[in-house]
Amino acid sequence: MAPIKVIKTLEKIRTRFFWGGDLESRKMPWIAWEKVLAAKERGGLRIGSLKAHNIALLGKWWWKFKSYPDSTWAEVWSLESSGVYSVASLRIHIDTTILPISECRWSWNYLIPGKLNILAWRICHGKLPSMVNLLKLGISLSNLCKMCNGAPETEEHVFVDCPVAHEVWQQIAKKGSRVTIG
Ligand SMILES: [Zn+2]
Known part of the structure; x- marks a missing residue:
């Protein structure tokens, strides 16, 4: 032992x-x-x-x-x-x-790289170095999103709600449809 x-x-x-x-x-x-x-x-x-x-x-x-x-x-x-x-x-x-059970229900996706799986796992746990989390730890002075300055920067804001994220998703969707048509 x-x-x-x-x-x-x-x-x-x-x-x-x-x-x-x-x-x-x-x-x-x-x-x-x-x-x-x-x-x-x-x-x-x-x-x-x-x-x-x-x-x-x-x-x-x-x-x-x-x-x-x-x-x-x-x-x-x-x-x-x-x-x-x-x-x-x-x-x-x-x-x-x-070992503890986590409240996060998440499953590994074998079609994408391990790094992205770990990113998704951290998002699921709400443990990215977002402004909100950094403020909680006393590392930042503001919780506002650095991209739009319009809302607290949470994981959900960065990947879903932020206008900059919307623009990125739209660009990706356009490229995806162009590839499909072409
Ligand atoms: Zn934003």
């Missing part, structure tokens, strides 16, 4: 890597790391916790030790339909038990 201090240090390194920092510099983590680790059905990105992975790997040894071909132990594993132990099945089970 890895010591909890080691697990915490490794998770800290993964957090910094995920949010774009390195060992020396730190960028602001916009969403709690536990939420990032959680399963996609629970609003996370299904990265999985190192704690669960560590226990699941140890469980593999336990399972091998107990699993003789003719013993009933070989039949105990219920987390896999095949009945055969897998690290992934126990890791997911532990993470489902220990």
Whole structure:
């Protein structure tokens, strides 16, 4: 079993890597790391916790030790339909038990790049560095949209309500229809 201090240090390194920092510099983590680790059905990105992975790997040894071909132990594993132990099945089970459920209902789209999926996931959580969020953190002095100066800059405003966003969507729609006709 890895010591909890080691697990915490490794998770800290993964957090910094995920949010774009390195060992020396730190960028602001916009969403709690536990939420990032959680399963996609629970609003996370299904990265999985190192704690669960560590226990699941140890469980593999336990399972091998107990699993003789003719013993009933070989039949105990219920987390896999095949009945055969897998690290992934126990890791997911532990993470489902220990990690939080997010209010954000969101699903990964495999047709678009991972970066855009993560952007959509952050929008779903309301955790972009919008003026409203920066003001809440005391980083900005105004919550107004920098593009139109007409309304508080929320995720919904930037992507839907802002007149500049409207113009961008219209341009995209025009180009799309031109491609279809051409
Ligand atoms: Zn605006």
